[in-house]
Amino acid sequence: MNLLISIIVPCYEQACYLDECLQSVLDQTYQNWECIIVNDGSADHTEEVAQQWVEKDKRFIYLSKKNGGLSSARNAGIEKAKGEWILPLDADDKIGNQYLEFAEEKFGDGYKVIYCKAQKFGLIHEEWDLPVYSIKNLAIQNVIFCTAFFRKEDWVKVNGFDTDLIYGWEDWEFWIALLKNGGKVYRIDEICFYYRIKETSMLKEMSDKNNEKITFSHHIIYKKHIEFFIRELGSFQRLAEENEKLHQKVSHLKTILNSKRYQTVNKIFNFLRL
Structure with missing residues (x-):
């Protein structure tokens, strides 16, 4: 099919990881992609690093905006994207060199979301053991990480990532919005996504069940999709x-x-x- 894939890389104060992230994009075996680097108001040298990649390969595109949070940055990049399929990729993570190739093979099979197995790296080196996707499992917790493929037209239909979720879980809310009324999901049986574990990882912070930020995010998600949660989990x-x-x-x-x-x-x- 050789469809254009738009990879969206939001970056806020993570210039030190950006080279490794973008190198994993450049190494893809599937060549028909564009990569939009979104500088979300960073005070570090994100722009300098990004411009070097723009000069290196015309498929890299640089976008600078005022700081608005992760959802805002992803939305800005997707808005500019020309590809039919979108792949978010945070600036401190990376992807395996065949991820786009494996996903493109499934684009014509009617899937709404395509993702893969994942590996943690950095402070921890181990496979990321997530529950198998089902709509009920998705109602219990997020079982799909942010770096998964979806169509831009579906992103439009659900009004993108929720910018009110400034403390995280914006990807969980997005998958719920995308899949709660139906849609097939496919997981590639290969490790193609690498999630960096560091001292300040948002996932580590959000794993603290007593964290007030979790309560704030959950309140927004539950209120927004209350009928979905009741349908899947009961009263x-x-x-x-x-x-x-x-x-x-x-x-x-x-x-x-x-x-x-x-x-x-x-x-x-x-x-x-x-």
């Missing part, structure tokens, strides 16, 4: 009751494990195993 009252039952079971199990009787029996069992 919030029932979910609260089930969560309380689970909490009670866990508390009971912890009580047993911490009891002197259990610890004594466990010591005897371990001794007999020797």
Whole structure:
């Protein structure tokens, strides 16, 4: 099919990672792409690095804007994109050199979203073990990372990434908006996406369940898609009751494990195993 793929790389104060990210784009075996680098008001040398890549290959395009957050930067790049298919790629991450090739092979098969297996790198080196996609799993948590393929026309239909989600989870909300009324999803059975783990990773920050930023983001998402969550998960009252039952079971199990009787029996069992 040889369709044009638009890769959108938002960058805010991440110039130190940008070369590695853009090199992974240049290394693609599939050649019909454009890469739009969106400088989201960075104070570092993002512009200098980006311009070097623009001079190196005309398929790289540079766009500068006032700081507006990740959703705003992605939307600005997608708005400028000429490709039928879009692939967001954060400036501190990278992709395998066959990712575009593998995805393009599936473009004509009626999929709404195409993604792959992923690997963490940086502070941690391990495969990113995400639950298999299903619409119910998507209602429970985000199971598709941001660097997945979708059509620009679908992005238009759902009004893009929500710019109110300034603290993260904007990709989860986007997938819900895109898929809640139907659509096939395909996962490439190869590791083609590499997610950088660093001290200030947003994912690490958002994994803190007591973080007020999570509460803020979840409030927006749940309110925006309340009918979807109720349809897939049931009433919030029932979910609260089930969560309380689970909490009670866990508390009971912890009580047993911490009891002197259990610890004594466990010591005897371990001794007999020797």
